[in-house]
Amino acid sequence: MNALVEFFRPHLMPLIYALIVVAVLPLIAGYIVLLERKIMADMQARLGPMRVGPHGLLQPIADAVKLLIKEDIIPEKADRWIFWLAPLLSVTAGMLALAAFSFGPGFQIADLNIGLLFILGISSMGIFGIVLGGWASNSHYSLLGALRSSAQLVSYETAAGMAVVAGLLLAGTLSTRRIVEIQAEQGTWFFLLAPIAFFTYLVASIAETNRAPFDLPEAESELVAGYMTEYSGFRWALYFLAEYTNMVVVASVATTLFLGGWLRPFPNVAWLSFFDYIPPLLMLLLAGYSFYRTPRQPTKVQQAFLVAVGLLCLLLGVVLFLPMLPLTFGGIEAPSLKPAIHGGFWFLFKVFVYMYVFMWLRFTVPRYRFDQLMKLGWHFLIPVSIVNVMGIGIALVLHREAGWSLGAALVLTTLLTLAAAAYLAVVGGRQESAVVGGVNG
Amino acid sequence: MSDTRSSSFPNVETTVLGADEIILNMGPQHPSTHGVLRVKLKLDGEKVVASECIIGYLHRGVEKIAEHRSYQQFAPYVDRMDYVAAVSNGLGYCEAVEKLMGAEAPPRARVIRTILTELQRIASHLLWLGTHALDIGALTPVFYCFREREEILKIFEKYCGARLTTHAFRIGGLQYEAYDGMEQDVRRFCDDFATKIDEYEQLLTENRIWVGRTKGVGILTAEDAIAIGATGPVIRASGVKWDIRKAMPYAAYDQYQFEIPTGQSGDTYDRYLVRMEEMRQSRLICLQAIENIPSGPIMARIGKVLKPPPGEVYHSIEAPKGELGYYIVSDGTVQPYRVRIRPPSFINLQAFDRMVRGHLVADVVAIIGTLDIVLGEVDR
Numbered sequence: 099m100n101a102l103v104e105f106f107r108p109h110l111m112p113l114i115y116a117l118i119v120v121a122v123l124p125l126i127a128g129y130i131v132l133l134e135r136k137i138m139a140d141m142q143a144r145l146g147p148m149r150v151g152p153h154g155l156l157q158p159i160a161d162a163v164k165l166l167i168k169e170d171i172i173p174e175k176a177d178r179w180i181f182w183l184a185p186l187l188s189v190t191a192g193m194l195a196l197a198a199f200s201f202g203p204g205f206q207i208a209d210l211n212i213g214l215l216f217i218l219g220i221s222s223m224g225i226f227g228i229v230l231g232g233w234a235s236n237s238h239y240s241l242l243g244a245l246r247s248s249a250q251l252v253s254y255e256t257a258a259g260m261a262v263v264a265g266l267l268l269a270g271t272l273s274t275r276r277i278v279e280i281q282a283e284q285g286t287w288f289f290l291l292a293p294i295a296f297f298t299y300l301v302a303s304i305a306e307t308n309r310a311p312f313d314l315p316e317a318e319s320e321l322v323a324g325y326m327t328e329y330s331g332f333r334w335a336l337y338f339l340a341e342y343t344n345m346v347v348v349a350s351v352a353t354t355l356f357l358g359g360w361l362r363p364f365p366n367v368a369w370l371s372f373f374d375y376i377p378p379l380l381m382l383l384l385a386g387y388s389f390y391r392t393p394r395q396p397t398k399v400q401q402a403f404l405v406a407v408g409l410l411c412l413l414l415g416v417v418l419f420l421p422m423l424p425l426t427f428g429g430i431e432a433p434s435l436k437p438a439i440h441g442g443f444w445f446l447f448k449v450f451v452y453m454y455v456f457m458w459l460r461f462t463v464p465r466y467r468f469d470q471l472m473k474l475g476w477h478f479l480i481p482v483s484i485v486n487v488m489g490i491g492i493a494l495v496l497h498r499e500a501g502w503s504l505g506a507a508l509v510l511t512t513l514l515t516l517a518a519a520a521y522l523a524v525v526g527g528r529q530e531s532a533v534v535g536g537v538n539g
Numbered sequence: 540m541s542d543t544r545s546s547s548f549p550n551v552e553t554t555v556l557g558a559d560e561i562i563l564n565m566g567p568q569h570p571s572t573h574g575v576l577r578v579k580l581k582l583d584g585e586k587v588v589a590s591e592c593i594i595g596y597l598h599r600g601v602e603k604i605a606e607h608r609s610y611q612q613f614a615p616y617v618d619r620m621d622y623v624a625a626v627s628n629g630l631g632y633c634e635a636v637e638k639l640m641g642a643e644a645p646p647r648a649r650v651i652r653t654i655l656t657e658l659q660r661i662a663s664h665l666l667w668l669g670t671h672a673l674d675i676g677a678l679t680p681v682f683y684c685f686r687e688r689e690e691i692l693k694i695f696e697k698y699c700g701a702r703l704t705t706h707a708f709r710i711g712g713l714q715y716e717a718y719d720g721m722e723q724d725v726r727r728f729c730d731d732f733a734t735k736i737d738e739y740e741q742l743l744t745e746n747r748i749w750v751g752r753t754k755g756v757g758i759l760t761a762e763d764a765i766a767i768g769a770t771g772p773v774i775r776a777s778g779v780k781w782d783i784r785k786a787m788p789y790a791a792y793d794q795y796q797f798e799i800p801t802g803q804s805g806d807t808y809d810r811y812l813v814r815m816e817e818m819r820q821s822r823l824i825c826l827q828a829i830e831n832i833p834s835g836p837i838m839a840r841i842g843k844v845l846k847p848p849p850g851e852v853y854h855s856i857e858a859p860k861g862e863l864g865y866y867i868v869s870d871g872t873v874q875p876y877r878v879r880i881r882p883p884s885f886i887n888l889q890a891f892d893r894m895v896r897g898h899l900v901a902d903v904v905a906i907i908g909t910l911d912i913v914l915g916e917v918d919r
Contacts, residue, residue: 142682238563242585242900310676311748314901321900322570464748465676467901468585 115207119196127342128158133450134457141461152391152400155407168331173236176328180234185329185336188227192343195221199350200275202360202441213274214262214351221347224340225251228315231337232325243324246468247315250305253475254312258302258348260483264295264490265355278359287358291508292490294515296356298483300455303348305475307341310460314468349452350445357448360441377443381415384408418443482519489515559583563900567596571674571904574914578891578903585899590892594885597918605878610636610710610845613875618704620882621916623666625704626659626695627858633708634789635854635865637839639847640710648712648837649791654725654828655698655707656790656856657821661732662691663859664814664821668739671811671908675752680742687735690728697724710845712838725829729822736818743811753808757894757906760805767889771861773910776813777805783857790856795827807909814911846873860884860911880919884912 132147132154139146147154172181198213200206210216225248232244265288269277281287289296305312316324323329326337353359362373388408395401418439466474489511496502563580566572575596581589601620605613617632618625630652637643644652665688669681692702697718699707707713743749759769764777774781782799784792800816802809849871855864861883870876887910894906 138678142679143686144682238561241561242563246585310678313676461679462742463677463746464672464743464752465901466748467752468899470748470751 112207115205116197119207120193123193123196123343123346124162124339125158126346127339128162130342130345130453131161131338132158137454137457138461141458152395152404152407155403162335165335166332170331170333171328173328175236177234177236180230181328182333184227184231184234185333185340186227187230188224188340189336189343191220191222191224191227192340192347195347196343196350198274199354200278200359201445202439203275205360205442206275209273209275212272214266214272214277214355217274217347217351218259218262221344222251222255224344227337227340228325231329235325235328237328239321239323239327240325243315243321243327246321247308247325249468250308250312250314250471250475253472254302254305254479257298257475257479257483258306260480260487261295261299261302262351262355264292264483264487265299267487267490267494268292269355274354274359277354278361281358282361287356287361289356289358291504292356292486292512294482294486294512294519295490296352298479298486299352299356300452301479302475302483303352304456304459305471307344307348307456309345309456311463311465312471313460313465314471345453345456346449349449349456352452353445353448357452359448360445362440362444374440377440377447378415378419381411381418385411385415478519478522481522482515485518486511486515560588565903571670572907573670573912576888576907576912576914576917578907580895580900580903582900585901587895587898587900587903590895590903592888592891594888594914594917597914599919601919602878602880605875607874609873610847610875613878614708614710615704615706617880618706619915620880620919621663621858621860621863621884621913622703623913624659624663624859626655626707627663627856627863629706629708630656630790631854631856631858631863631865633710634856635852635867636710636845636847638854639850639852639867639869640841640845641848642711642839642841644712644839645836646791646833647835648708648839650794650828650832651713651717651837652708653791653795654825655695657824657828658691658694658725658728660821660859661818662688664818665691667814667859667908667911668811671905671911672743672749674904674908675749677743677749680739683735683739683742687728687732690731694721694724694728697721709838711841712836714838716837717832722829722832725825729826729829732822733819736815736822740815744815750808752901752905753811753909754806755804756807756898756902757909758804758806759890759894763890763893764805768886769861769890770886771857771859771883771911772810772813772817773861773887773890775799776802776810778803783855783862787855789854791828792824795824797824807905810909844873846871855881858883860913860916861887882916882919884910884914884916888912888917 135157136146136154147157150156150160172178195217197207198210198216200209200213228247229244232240232242232247235241265277266272268288268291269280271277271280304310308315314324315321316326321327326334329337364373385408388404388411392401392404392408395404490508493502493504493507493511496507497504560581560583563582564577565580566577567575572578577593577596579591579593580587599619601616604616608616614629614632617628620628633644665684669684672680695705695707696702698721699705699715701707707715759773759777761774761777761779764774764779769777770781778801780799780801783789784797785799797820798816800813800820802813847869849869851866851868853864853866855862857863862881863883864881866877866879866881867875868877891906891910894910895903898906
């Protein structure tokens with residue numbers, strides 16, 4: 099018996115973390131959808147979901163229940179097995195990629211030494227789900243959606259990969275935990291050292307997750323729903339979950355690599371340590387607001403629900419606040435909990451900020467056309483990211499071999515890369531204006 | 540149908556499907572075919588090789604119904620053709636019957652008609668702008684457009700009690716006097732609307748993606764536009780300065796100053812710019828008209844039973860989508876012998892095939908949107 103316990107002991111915490119991730123992720127995805135709808139409504143001068151629960155807070159749960167009990171339709175001429183398998187593949191790939199992330203110091207399912215490589219590899223497996231689903235549906239819309247999706251992913255994976263390489267050059271390791279620790283040691287986030295890499299990754303990651311303005315595979319006005327056209331009910335929900343999981347994955351990659359992972363802003367500046375009080379205070383404020391709004395809810399149920407939300411926020415606030423106090427519980431010193439809990443907060447916070455940019459873009463700009471998307475990828479983003487990788491490599495050599503200061507070398511290469519990008523944009527624009535008018539011929 | 544086409548425009552059905560080609564059926568149920576238009580596309584990859592529009596899913600026999608209704612009874616039916624611009628439809632019909640009878644609406648009625656029709660033009664263009672932007676993937680403008688359209692519909696509702704199928708006008712003039720405060724309502728709307736148009740333009744006009752998606756897409760040359768009989772913003776964007784409000788003034792348009800915006804290249808971007816400018820001009824017409832509404836009766840003395848003398852008449856107006864014409868034959872009874880309607884959407888839709896050829900699937904929805912068709916009018 100003892101031997102069994104000893105055998106499982108090292109796997110206990112990863113197992114708990116994995117359960118947390120798998121259990122919480124669909125909920126988070128649901129609430130990201132609600133958040134997105136609320137942000138969209140705000141930008142479009144309306145209220146968004148308001149019916150289910152106070153301010154529509156129960157909408158994701160209602161949606162999930164609705165999707166679960168919907169009739170499950172498989173088209174007669176579809177390839178049943180692949181049709182069944184495809185959404186699972188997409189979700190699995192997305193969830194598996196989350197295994198290697200380090201959400202806080204010690205809060206990690208598996209600290210792989212090839213962490214980032216694993217994440218990139220696994221998350222790009224998700225495309226199989228889309229392609230197979232589009233193929234198995236036996237519908238032209240699905241097929242076109244799947245084709246677009248695969249072409250898009252192949253193109254933008256390259257640019258995203260190059261941007262990640264730029265970050266990795268600075269970090270010198272693939273382990274997600276080490277990458278963040280190195281950013282803590284250097285005192286800056288890599289976003290400041292390699293801004294161009296960050297922005298190329300931002301654009302490429304939007305394209306990779308099929309989000310607007312690159313949402314061609316599911317362009318509603320053109321392909322109805324693209325590869326998801328024939329899907330319904332829970333299978334459709336799985337695709338949806340996969341899309342949002344992938345968003346979380348790419349946002350987590352960007353957070354880890356460029357935005358300092360679980361570190362609070364300016365981690366090494368001592369007088370800014372009052373930042374540590376922000377998470378608990380934010381939660382307490384939210385709780386206070388919920389209680390303040392409770393009497394104004396129209397029905398008893400909504401009042402009760404808002405009280406529950408307030409209590410949850412209060413609890414979270416207390417949990418986040420406890421580590422600040424010099425307490426000891428049993429053998430564990432409370433301050434040792436602080437980095438893990440606060441790290442988790444800052445990590446999620448950055449992920450949300452990153453995804454907010456996704457949403458902001460989605461509601462602001464129109465959609466690219468397929469050829470324009472390809473042109474942007476191959477003629478602009480990939481060359482710029484390659485030049486950027488070379489530039490950062492040269493800067494590092496100058497820093498390490500020739501004794502330049504890292505900042506000066508990086509500023510120089512960043513400016514050079516920007517010049518290259520400007521040149522590409524001008525040349526591309528000239529080609530574009532030559533093409534226009536000849537299209538119809 | 541295939542024999543009417545020249546050999547350079549092969550029918551989807553009659554051409555042989557190549558090895559890499561598929562036929563894609565868009566509609567009649569599709570998010571962006573604006574109703575029940577069905578488009579058969581022959582695709583090589585994503586490129587459109589041939590196309591065919593199939594219409595008739597919303598056919599209600601409006602012209603035949605006219606033969607079994609009295610002249611007044613038929614007036615509400617025309618609202619159901621271009622249901623997003625019902626006021627304009629009604630104006631065309633009422634004026635056509637007046638012309639047939641040799642009657643004329645009093646000046647006050649004509650000015651109020653002009654104001655409401657121009658507001659309707661703005662409302663129709665706003666709906667077009669919102670849905671067109673939505674087709675191209677801009678999710679937000681549609682809500683801003685509907686916000687302003689709502690103000691116009693409120694004015695309609697206050698005026699005649701209906702918002703969409705208004706039946707605002709009567710043969711011989713108006714049934715309802717302008718309500719108290721209508722002038723202020725219209726003026727307030729016009730004052731606010733100037734900045735609102737700038738707001739839409741900020742989102743789209745210089746947006747790189749928007750320009751990329753619309754410039755050079757769906758080019759219709761002036762010769763082609765004239766040959767197929769295109770009217771409205773579609774022909775004006777191709778550079779032909781043709782507007783019935785100027786060419787054959789009706790209602791009270793001869794009293795007001797306004798410009799006819801034209802484009803040069805006849806592409807989707809030009810059509811967008813033309814319609815944006817038209818909204819500004821309509822706003823100016825409203826402001827001029829509201830300044831000076833003549834007093835007097837609102838209804839001509841035409842009697843309760845309309846029996847136009849035997850004969851025929853063609854009268855057309857500049858509806859938001861182009862020339863809306865009514866050809867009415869009277870046999871001297873209370874019912875028209877025949878009513879033939881010239882719907883602008885139907886004629887403009889003819890340009891579709893030559894506009895989409897060689898473009899990508901994404902451009903197809905942009906071109907459907909830029910033609911600004913309403914299927915209720917195409918099918919009648």
